[in-house]
Amino acid sequence: MEEREEILRMENVGKTFDGSVVALEGMSLVVRSGDFISLLGPSGCGKSTALRLISDLIHPTSGRITWSGSHDVGDLGVVFQEATLMPWATVAENVFLPFRLRGKRFGDVADEVQDALDMVGLGSFASAYPRELSGGMKMRVSIARAMVTRPRLILMDEPFAALDEITRFKLNNDLLRLRDRIGCTVIFVTHSVFESVFLSDRIVVMAARPGRVVRELNVEEPYPRAEDFRTSSEYAGYTREASGALHEAMGEVA
Amino acid sequence: MSFALPAEMPDTGKVDADELKRRQRARFERVGKWLLPILMLALTLYAWDRIVVLNDIPHYILPGPGLVWETLIKDWGTLSGSLLVTVQITLMALAVAVIGGVGLAILFTQSRIVEMSFFPYAVILQVTPVVAIAPLIFIYVENRMVGLLLCAWIVAFFPVLSNTTLGLNSADHNLRDLFRIYGATRWQRLRHLQLPSALPYFLGGLRIAGGLALIGAVVAEFVAGTGGRASGLAFRIQEAGYQLNIPRMFAGLVLIAATGVVIYAALSFLSYMLLRKWHESALKREG
Numbered sequence: 001m002e003e004r005e006e007i008l009r010m011e012n013v014g015k016t017f018d019g020s021v022v023a024l025e026g027m028s029l030v031v032r033s034g035d036f037i038s039l040l041g042p043s044g045c046g047k048s049t050a051l052r053l054i055s056d057l058i059h060p061t062s063g064r065i066t067w068s069g070s071h072d073v074g075d076l077g078v079v080f081q082e083a084t085l086m087p088w089a090t091v092a093e094n095v096f097l098p099f100r101l102r103g104k105r106f107g108d109v110a111d112e113v114q115d116a117l118d119m120v121g122l123g124s125f126a127s128a129y130p131r132e133l134s135g136g137m138k139m140r141v142s143i144a145r146a147m148v149t150r151p152r153l154i155l156m157d158e159p160f161a162a163l164d165e166i167t168r169f170k171l172n173n174d175l176l177r178l179r180d181r182i183g184c185t186v187i188f189v190t191h192s193v194f195e196s197v198f199l200s201d202r203i204v205v206m207a208a209r210p211g212r213v214v215r216e217l218n219v220e221e222p223y224p225r226a227e228d229f230r231t232s233s234e235y236a237g238y239t240r241e242a243s244g245a246l247h248e249a250m251g252e253v254a
Numbered sequence: 255m256s257f258a259l260p261a262e263m264p265d266t267g268k269v270d271a272d273e274l275k276r277r278q279r280a281r282f283e284r285v286g287k288w289l290l291p292i293l294m295l296a297l298t299l300y301a302w303d304r305i306v307v308l309n310d311i312p313h314y315i316l317p318g319p320g321l322v323w324e325t326l327i328k329d330w331g332t333l334s335g336s337l338l339v340t341v342q343i344t345l346m347a348l349a350v351a352v353i354g355g356v357g358l359a360i361l362f363t364q365s366r367i368v369e370m371s372f373f374p375y376a377v378i379l380q381v382t383p384v385v386a387i388a389p390l391i392f393i394y395v396e397n398r399m400v401g402l403l404l405c406a407w408i409v410a411f412f413p414v415l416s417n418t419t420l421g422l423n424s425a426d427h428n429l430r431d432l433f434r435i436y437g438a439t440r441w442q443r444l445r446h447l448q449l450p451s452a453l454p455y456f457l458g459g460l461r462i463a464g465g466l467a468l469i470g471a472v473v474a475e476f477v478a479g480t481g482g483r484a485s486g487l488a489f490r491i492q493e494a495g496y497q498l499n500i501p502r503m504f505a506g507l508v509l510i511a512a513t514g515v516v517i518y519a520a521l522s523f524l525s526y527m528l529l530r531k532w533h534e535s536a537l538k539r540e541g
């Protein structure tokens with residue numbers, strides 16, 4: 001496999017809250033361009049903490065995080081568990097936000113905004129308000145907003161956890177299609193073994209108390225992945241492996 | 255009122271008992287909201303009139319509603335001038351309360367130092383009854399109009415300040431993180447996140463402030479006493495009281511109450527118009 005450009009490197013990163021709560025300990029991770037990395041683990045194992053550290057909202061207690069090359073605020077796109085849209089703004093204005101905060105005028109990037117909306121299948125909803133959309137559609141807007149600036153790295157914190165299974169499957173498929181189209185690099189937090197296997201090429205299995213990485217697992221299934229990957233024996237194999245690692249991680253605690 | 259099915263709810267033939275009940279309740283809500291208060295008013299006026307007539311109560315003790323109405327029309331020349339003065343003071347006080355309240359709230363959220371220094375005094379100003387402060391104000395402030403304005407402002411500005419402060423700090427925390435991740439400046443955060451988040455709270459405070467500004471203006475004028483030509487309704491009521499002109503007192507009272515209702519309705523309408531596209535409070539009314 002050819003060596004892809006390195007984007008970000010976490011070295012032995014730890015975070016302790018209030019002087020005693022060890023949310024994350026000794027996490028090391030190298031993110032390369034085109035990676036789709038899942039952070040998989042039980043509640044409280046520091047997945048969100050890892051994302052917050054990467055997005056510079058909090059700072060590591062130990063270790064360090066380094067971006068390769070020049071790094072500025074436009075390098076990151078984020079999707080939270082809730083769609084986190086501005087209810088007073090239209091769909092297009094919401095997607096425009098990352099540009100707006102970088103001082104761009106709407107007229108100059110209207111094409112990019114429309115393009116992002118088209119890509120998530122909401123091209124005709126540009127002037128709708130968030131309250132007119134279903135949960136799944138809101139999440140699509142959130143994804144469009146995260147990638148409209150074509151950031152080097154997109155962070156997603158359990159983006160589909162609040163959605164029903166059918167919508168979640170559909171969005172999983174669409175997310176992979178998007179990945180294939182724009183070649184984005186993603187770190188994706190999830191509780192779901194199935195989701196992590198279907199989406200990612202690397203699964204980082206984590207354990208709680210203290211939050212730490214227990215296993216890294218590669219899913220050697222090339223992209224683009226079709227829906228029938230879900231029913232293949234390889235898929236079953238990977239989910240078994242990931243579940244095993246996850247149970248091991250949780251068993252250590254119990 | 256017709257009890258036929260409204261056009262927006264076509265009878266599809268698939269109406270069960272629950273749906274019927276729901277429609278019935280909706281219809282009742284729609285009609286009752288207006289009809290019942292009006293009916294109530296009519297009944298009260300009728301009873302009032304009967305009591306006065308049947309008991310032969312002299313008009314210098316309790317005038318009937320008819321006489322109050324006549325007085326309102328007869329004295330409209332004087333009363334309307336005073337109404338204008340009261341409305342003017344109320345609206346000016348409300349405007350200053352909005353500017354001062356919102357301005358101070360923005361200052362508070364921009365600087366903890368300012369907030370910690372001034373907030374206790376804003377509270378003190380609020381909890382001190384205006385009737386207690388007003389006499390002092392009229393000693394130190396020469397201009398009567400300015401004094402009245404100051405009193406009305408003291409009463410009205412606090413709800414704007416406290417609600418707007420609350421609103422500015424109530425922005426969704428994930429959105430706040432998002433703004434930080436995208437490197438938003440202080441100004442961008444205020445303009446695109448905090449001010450829109452605060453709008454519903456501000457409008458709630460404004461509605462309260464509208465009524466309070468009127469109360470402040472009226473109370474202050476009672477305290478200020480005689481005022482010659484540029485007198486508001488409060489002074490007219492006081493004056494009519496000295497002259498035992500009870501019908502005119504009632505007429506003045508009616509005008510003040512009506513002014514309060516109009517202000518409240520206008521601010522509610524403003525609030526509805528500004529929020530109807532996105533905010534829950536406005537959505538309920540549509541449905």
Ligand SMILES: Nc1ncnc2c1ncn2[C@@H]1O[C@H](COP(=O)(O)OP(=O)(O)OP(=O)(O)O)[C@@H](O)[C@H]1O
Binds near residue numbers: 043
């Ligand atoms: N700001 C904070 N202050 C104190 N403790 C915190 C803070 N943020 C997180 N923690 C603690 O750190 C640990 C890891 O939290 P984190 O949110 O990263 O877990 P998570 O893996 O994202 O869990 P979940 O799957 O429930 O979202 C938890 O025990 C949590 O209580």
Ligand SMILES: [Mg+2]
Binds near residue numbers: 049157
């Ligand atoms: Mg989390």
